[in-house]
Amino acid sequence: MITGRFFAAGADRRIAITIFILLAAAIIVPLLNLAVSPASAFYVPSYIVALTGKYLCYALLALALDLVWGYCGILSLGHGAFFALGGYAMGMYLMRQIGSRGVYGNPLLPDFMVFLNYKELPWFWYGFDHFWFAAIMVLAVPGLLAFVFGWFAFRSRVTGVYLSIITQAMTYALLLAFFRNDMGFGGNNGLTDFKDILGFNVQADATRSALFAASAVTLALAVFVTWAIVGSKYGKLLMAVRDAESRTRFLGWRAENVKLFAFTVSAVMAGIAGALYVPQVGIINPGEFEPSNSIEVVVWAAVGGRGTIVGPIIGALLVNAGKSWFTGVLPEFWLFALGGLFVAVTLFLPKGIVGMWDAWRGNARALRAASIAEEAGTDPDVPAPPKIVRSAARTPGEWSTSGPEPQPAE
Amino acid sequence: MAKTAKRPGEFLLQSARTQNSNSSGIAERMILLRALGLMLLFLLANLLPANAAEADLRAIIAKFAAAANFSATETVVRELAATGDPLVERPLAALAEGDLYVRKADSLVFVGREGGDSVELLDPLSGEKSGEAAKGDITKIKVNNTLRRVIRDALGTLTLRAKDPAVRIAAAATMFKTPDAANIEPLDAAIAAETDANVKALFEQARAASVLVSDRPEADKLAAISLIGARGDRDALSLLTSVEANSQGAVKDAATAASGNINSTLAFWxxxxxxxxxxxxxxxxxxxxxxxxxxxxxxxxxxxxxxxxxxxxxxxxxxxxxxxxxxxxxxxxxxxxxxxxxxxxxxxxxxxxxxxxxxxxxxxxxxxxxxxxxxxxxxxxxxxxxxxxxxxxxxxxxxxxxxxxxxxxxxxxxxxxxxxxxxxxxxxxxxxxxxxxxxxxxxxxxxxxxxxxxxxxxxxxxxxxxxxxxxxxxxxxxxxxxxxxxxxxxxxxxxxxxxxxxxxxxxxxxxxxxxxVGAFSLGIVNKFLEPYAGAVLGKIVVLVLIILFIQKRPRGLFALKGRAVEA
Amino acid sequence: MRGNFSTITKMVSAGMVAAGLLMSVQARAADDTIKVGILHSLSGTMAISETTLKDVMLMLIEQQNAKGGLLGKKLEAVVVDPASNWPLFAEKARELISKDKVAAVFGGWTSVSRKSVLPVFSELNSILFYPVQYEGEESERNVFYTGAAPNQQAIPAVDYLMSEDGGSVKRWVLEGTDYVYPRTTNKILEAYLKAKGVAAEDIMVNYTPFGFSDWQTEVSAIKKFGSAGKKTAVVSTVNGDANVPFYKELGNQGIKAEDIPVMAFSVGEEELAGLDTAPLVGHLAAWNYFESVDTPENKKFIADWQKFIKNDKRTTNDPMEAHYIGFNMWVKAVEKAGTTDPDKVIDAMIGVSVPNLTGGYSTMMPNHHITKPVLIGEIQADGQFETVSQTPGLVMGDEWSDYLPDSKDLISDWRAPLSCGNFNVATGKCGGKGTN
Incomplete structure (x- = not known):
């Protein structure tokens, strides 16, 4: 595709800068936190480290979603589930590390099992006392779920809104399941009161800084991986499926396999994000499965600009920073601000902040090709349609995001 | 008649109250009042003999003012109920509703009707208006569930002859739930006098329930069990289960069989x-x-x-x-x-x-x-x-x-x-x-x-x-x-x-x-799963079923046909 | 200031830019105040209960300032919104302590919100006042529990139902929302009932999810369970939102309090405000406070509250009283210690005694729980409770239940030299039960 060249030329430098900034942050922020005296103007308080560490995990989650939504056209309203599963795997490891330091001093059973009269550890908790096992599970559980779910869904050609709604059903079912105390995951209270990770105290400043650095490096890595996937021949296939699934299939490609790969990779990324998130916030609870959380992830990606790699990261950081600020400054009214933001972004920044920025920068035509709302095979020389186009309300069930131009019903 | 009875009745109540009261500071006045009350009572007893029973009732009602706790109130309720006078229905019903008040100033008992800041006071027997009081000037007579139940049972016996068939049906229902050997006689009388076939059948069931807890002969009890078994609802089952537990021999066997029958019908329902x-x-x-x-x-x-x-x-x-x-x-x-x-x-x-x-x-x-x-x-x-x-x-x-x-x-x-x-x-x-x-x-x-x-x-x-x-x-x-x-x-x-x-x-x-179709099928599936799997698991199963169903029919139950739906 | 409601309203009207300016100006000017953090959800699912508590705290702080403040300084409320989001609770707690440097935090409602902030409070060594009845099995140095422990609510409630006044109940339905408070409370109650000779088949336990709204099956199961010829009662730990449809269904299916009373631990005046209570008269609740309690302190509190909130229909409830007690205790302890330094205040708190709203005094015990009377009330047609039974004296909060096998040997005493939240009297060691 012609547009691919423009995309590569325009976006490469941006990716490099992003990775550089993330890696630099991974080094500088811990330094400013640990080595600088609290009185200094350059001191970064631990509170900020923990907070930004959390945002980076969200950014990773948004990036994971962007890989399937922005590049493959699968709107998953259940990515929070993969995030939470990764978090639970990490949480289970952290629970086992508490050992006999729980309030009941039971060396084997976590506190919640003691007072709910568990006599022995449920089988699925075995192995989580080893970090390597937990780490494998962080990757395997979300990956496997996504694989199985995707294998069925994509093979049955469940697309568009149907797919979105069943991913929502999936996370909702998991929410209800994890709320059940009989499941052995601590019910509504979830897993909390962590002490150590890999032998280091999770509350120590150094550990927090290390976790922050790990999050930043992982995010940088994820940016690189996503960029590599998107830039490869496979990435072109992804976008082809996104833009014209039937046409791709008629050309002989197995669209379901393409989607399945992206979906699984994305779920694993989300799982890693969850695993990094849990030790930093100190709790994992079924609330993370809330369908509204997954919708919020979609919003982050949209605010930043989907179909770009940097966009979701910026979106996640901005929205969450805004949320932190508003909930402190305007506790009674912040929902108005947040709701207003979503409406405003969809109306005035349909391509997100990054898309808007690109349009401003003048080389809009080239970069717009990379953004999602372009029809496959559009000649880049054709002037772009205006940002807000009134077009046909299409037939129900139609989901493919093939541009603002009205489409005849073939 | 009620009008004339009101004033003397109040005096009467007051004198009764002072007997219970232990405030000794106004002893002199009390004696005076008591004397006056007795005098009036005497007068009235001569003039209006029909009011003698009512006066007795008022004397009992007045005891509410002194009842310090629930069991004391209960004693008074039982005493009132024991009179068997249909007039007690009003104060008892009011008490059950929490509408019976004692005026602090003179410890008289009234039925109160709330309206804004003040409470309208009604005479407990006649229901006539007798003034108003601010909320702070009166004390509500407290009731709890046990007391309400006692009152309901008492009212059940009292209202067997009520004019309204709905009241009689309610009475039969209460008596069925609270069987008592002492109920048999009033029920027999009520059955004899009853003209409505429906109500009569209910009375007979209530009587049967009472027979089961009495010491009547076994044959009577067996007949009662078959009558109750035919009723076939949860209340009948409840009664039969307790009979099963408390009896031996043929009665026990019959009760077991009858409750077994009811259980299988109920399973169908x-x-x-x-x-x-x-x-x-x-x-x-x-x-x-x-x-x-x-x-x-x-x-x-x-x-x-x-x-x-x-x-x-x-x-x-x-x-x-x-x-x-x-x-x-x-x-x-x-x-x-x-x-x-x-x-x-x-x-x-x-x-x-x-x-x-x-x-x-x-x-x-x-x-x-x-x-x-x-x-x-x-x-x-x-x-x-x-x-x-x-x-x-x-x-x-x-x-x-x-x-x-x-x-x-x-x-x-x-x-x-x-x-x-x-x-x-x-x-x-x-x-x-x-x-x-x-x-x-x-x-x-x-x-x-x-x-x-x-x-x-x-x-x-x-x-x-x-x-x-x-x-x-x-x-x-x-x-x-x-x-x-x-x-x-x-x-x-x-x-x-x-x-x-x-x-x-x-x-x-x-x-x-x-x-x-989607709404009703999801609703019914959910409700069939719930009793077995519990509310949470039931819902999870429904969600999983939806996910699987969508695999089978990726565009829902009634998919739109035609090429227009393809993107 | 930024926590103050009226100022916030003004700030919003002045626009967000102005708000930002205002904030930075006042942040600098705030050195001569003592800050108090308020950590209650103002949005999301828990806003329904927690917003009221935020308002109560603002009122209490305003009243204290009218009395001249504390240690010669004005108190200043810092309100944040953790939005019913548990990780956000931890984040906001951290923000309050490290950024706003509050002297104490009043907040939390659900168990998980408390569990989420616990590590933050012990790490940063600050003070949390937690105002809601909870499942017990916890005693932290940095937390003061002003709500009821299970023995201050559940056990007296069941005792009442077993008594003659309560109807001599023989058969029990334990109906709860599936989370830790009902689970633990029901475990404790099951053990307690069995110890009192109730057979296992006379106890039915059932759990429903949060916000459950279709109660038809559950209510008819209760009806069925109750028709076994024995006096039956329901002990309900159903939480928040699910209660309204639950009671509506009870009323419509004709379950009368005289036949099957429902004893609730999470239904207060606020929940009843959303219901037509006429069909529910006689159903019960166990709390440490009712709005209907007739004492001068309570009358004043209700009048102040309705004036503050500018609505003469707003009700008061038990967690509000808990904040009232907790706040007054904190004020007294700070005055006693002469400083807001957390360590000194934590030590000074133990033994502090303040009037509660039911006509007595509540005292902070060494286990960081308080003494309270237990009241059993019946729902009235006007949406209030009427006390039908009251424990003769005050009941001391028991953090480690005696009816759970793993916690019966544990006690908590935060006074020196013991200073331990889970001291095992059997082994004589601090640190739980150890190996089974």
Whole structure:
């Protein structure tokens, strides 16, 4: 595709800068936190480290979603589930590390099992006392779920809104399941009161800084991986499926396999994000499965600009920073601000902040090709349609995001 | 007669009270009053002999003033009941309702009727007005459940001969639940005097229940068991189980057999009950989803603010009821009827504003509508929270939506039945509008092919706006119905949004019949699973079934046919 | 200031830019105040209960300032919104302590919100006042529990139902929302009932999810369970939102309090405000406070509250009283210690005694729980409770239940030299039960 060249030329430098900034942050922020005296103007308080560490995990989650939504056209309203599963795997490891330091001093059973009269550890908790096992599970559980779910869904050609709604059903079912105390995951209270990770105290400043650095490096890595996937021949296939699934299939490609790969990779990324998130916030609870959380992830990606790699990261950081600020400054009214933001972004920044920025920068035509709302095979020389186009309300069930131009019903 | 009896009666009460009272500071006056009271009593006894029994009653009622705890009150209640005088019904019923008061100044006992800051005082026996009192000047005689039960039982025996058959039926029901050997005689008398066949049968069952706890011969008891076994409901089962536990020999065997029979009949009814519960849940789902079937199903807008439209409808109901409560209390039973058009209007106007302000810029970009309407839903929720406060608001059931009636062994609650009827009416109406009116035709034309519709002279923007308003308005009237069974709080909408999407998608987007079938089948499946799997697991199973079903039919139960659906 | 409601309203009207300016100006000017953090959800699912508590705290702080403040300084409320989001609770707690440097935090409602902030409070060594009845099985140095422990609510409630006054109940339905408070409370109650000779088949336990709204099946199961010829009662730990549809269904299916009374631990005046209570008269609740309690302190509190909130229909409830007690205790302890230094205040708190609203005094015990009377009330047609039974004296909060096998040997005593939240009297060691 012609547009691919423009995309590569325009976006490469941006990716490099992003990775550089993330890696630099991974080094500088811990330094400013640990080595600088609290009185200094350059001191970064631990509170900020923990907070930004959390945002980076969200950014990773948004990036994971962007890989399937922005590049493959699968709107998953259940990515929070993969995030939470990764978090639970990490949480289970952290629970086992508490050992006999729980309030009941039971060396084997976590506190919640003691007072709910568990006599022995449920089988699925075995192995989580080893970090390597937990780490494998962080990757395997979300990956496997996504694989199985995707294998069925994509093979049955469940697309568009149907797919979105069943991913929502999936996370909702998991929410209800994890709320059940009989499941052995601590019910509504979830897993909390962590002490150590890999032998280091999770509350120590150094550990927090290390976790922050790990999050930043992982995010940088994820940016690189996503960029590599998107830039490869496979990435072109992804976008082809996104833009014209039937046409791709008629050309002989197995669209379901393409989607399945992206979906699984994305779920694993989300799982890693969850695993990094849990030790930093100190709790994992079924609330993370809330369908509204997954919708919020979609919003982050949209605010930043989907179909770009940097966009979701910026979106996640901005929205969450805004949320932190508003909930402190305007506790009674912040929902108005947040709701207003979503409406405003969809109306005035349909391509997100990054898309808007690109349009401003003048080389809009080239970069717009990379953004999602372009029809496959559009000649880049054709002037772009205006940002807000009134077009046909299409037939129900139609989901493919093939541009603002009205489409005849073939 | 009552009028003349009032004054002397009060004196009498007062003298009785002073006997119980231990305040000695006014002893002199007490003696005087007592003397006066006795004198009057004497006088009255001579003049109006019919009042002697009433005077006795008043003396007993006066003891309420001195009853310091529940068991003391209970003693007085039993004493009153023992008189067997139908006149005691009024004070006892008032006591059970918590409407019996003692005036602090003179320790007289009254039935009180609350009205604003003051309480209207009524004579406990005659029900005549005898003045008013500020709330601080009177003390309520406290009741608890045990006491209420004692009163109910006592009233049961007393009201066997009441004129109103409904009262007699209630009396029979209470006596059936609280069998007592002493009930047999009054019941025998009542049976002999009873003319209504239905009531008579109930009396006979109540008598049979009492026979079982008496020391009557075994043959009587066996006959009683067969009579009760034929009744076949839970109360009968309850009674038979306790007989089973407390007896031996033939009686025990007969009770076991009878309760076994009842159990198997009830198992059959249980299945019926599950179906009814399922239908009822289905009707709630249908109501919640049907507006979405328009905005999402027909128009393709992923309307995350749909739940908030339902909430607005519920809050409209609340406001209507508030106005009625404060200004026109007599209209309360009409509140829902009044609320319906208003809720439709409010939600439709908000919907119209959303469509004109936001959604019309987003046609053809369904994903963007998801984000924007999500934002709108946050704003609406917080707006309601700011205006009405975050707490639940009270929406009452009008009398015709309260309580239940029995069909066989199936208790059907009126509010669920009305909601079912209502949901079907809404569905039928909507179907009519879509299929049989010019507006519906235009709606379908615009959604099928906008440009062609526009070429034919249809004002597509207006059709869009009105369609969205219609969907929102329908959600609003669903809110009126849901306010009857659920919380009216800012979170109301959130509880239904996911279920609504499931119903629409399961049924097939764009198909109203699909929504109907989807809602009822999900409701029934859910309710059949619930008793076995529990509420949580049941719901999880339903969700998993939906996911699997979508694999089998990727476009829902009733998929739209044709090439138009392919992207 | 930024926590103050009226100022916030003004700030919003002045626009967000102005708000930002205002904030930065006042942040600098705030050195001569003592800050008090308020950590209650103002949005999301828990806003329905928690917003009221935020308002109560603002009122209490305003009243204290009218009395001249504390240690010669004005008190200043810092309100944040953790939005019913548990990780956000931890984040906001951290923000309050490290950024705003509050002297104490009043907040939390759900168990998980408390569990989420616990590590933050112990790490940063600050003070949390937690005002809601909870499942017990916890005693932290940095937390003061002003709500009821299970023995201050559940056990007296069941005792009442077993008594003659309560109807000599023989058969029990334990109906709860599926989360830790009902689970633990029901475990304790099951053990307690069995110890009192109730057979296992006379106890039915059932759990429903949060926000459950279709109670038809559950209510008819209760009806069925109750028709076994024995007096039956329901002990309900159903939470928040789910209660309204639950009670509506009870009323409509005709379950009368005289036949099957429902004893609730999470239904207070606020929940009843959303209900027509006429069909529910006689159903019960167990709390440590009712709005209907007739004492001068309570009358004043209600009048102040309705004036503050500018609504003469707003009700008061038990967690509000808990904040009232907790706040007054904190004020007294700070005055006693002469400083807001957490360590000194934590030590000074133990033994502090303040009037509660039911006509007595509540005292902070060494286990960081308080003494309270237990009241059993019946729902009235006007949406209030009427006390039908009251424990003769005050009941001391028991953090480690005696009816759970793993916690019966544990005690908590935060006084020196023991200073331990989970001291095992059997082994004589601090640190729980150890190996089974």
């Amino acid at each position: 249980d299945a019926g009950q599950n179906i009814w519960y399922g239908i009822s849940l289905g009707s709630v789902l249908l109501l919640a989803a049907i507006g979405l079937a328009i905005t999402f199903g027909v128009m393709g807008v992923i309307n995350m603010a749909h739940g908030e439209m339902v909430m607005l409808g519920a809050y409209t109901t609340f406001v209507v009821q508030e106005v009625i409560r404060n200004s026109f209390p007599g209209l309360f039973d009409w509140s829902l009827v009044i609320a319906l058009p208003l809720a439709f209007l409010v939600a439709a106007l908000v919907g119209l504003a959303i469509e004109r302000g936001v959604i019309r810029f987003l046609y053809g970009r369904p994903l963007e509508t998801l984000l924007a309407t999500w934002g709108v839903s946050l704003i609406l929720q917080q707006a309601v929270r700011t205006i009405f406060g975050p707490t639940n608001q009270e929406v009452g059931n009008p009398s015709w939506m309260s309580g239940s009636f029995d069909v066989g062994q199936l208790a059907i609650t009126w509010n669920r039945l009305w909601i079912l009827v209502f949901s079907l009416c809404v569905f039928a109406l909507l179907l009519y509008v879509m299929k049989r009116t010019p507006w519906g035709l235009q709606m379908r034309a615009v959604t099928a092919n906008r440009r062609m519709a526009a070429s034919m002279g249809i004002k597509t923007p207006w059709v869009d706006a009105l369609t969205f308003a219609l969907g929102s308005g329908i959600a609003g009237i669903a809110g009126v119905a849901l306010s009857q069974i659920d919380n009216v709080s800012p979170n109301l909408g959130r509880g239904y949004i996911i279920d609504s999407f499931m119903v629409v998608v399961f049924g097939g987007v764009g198909n109203l019949w699909g929504t109907l």
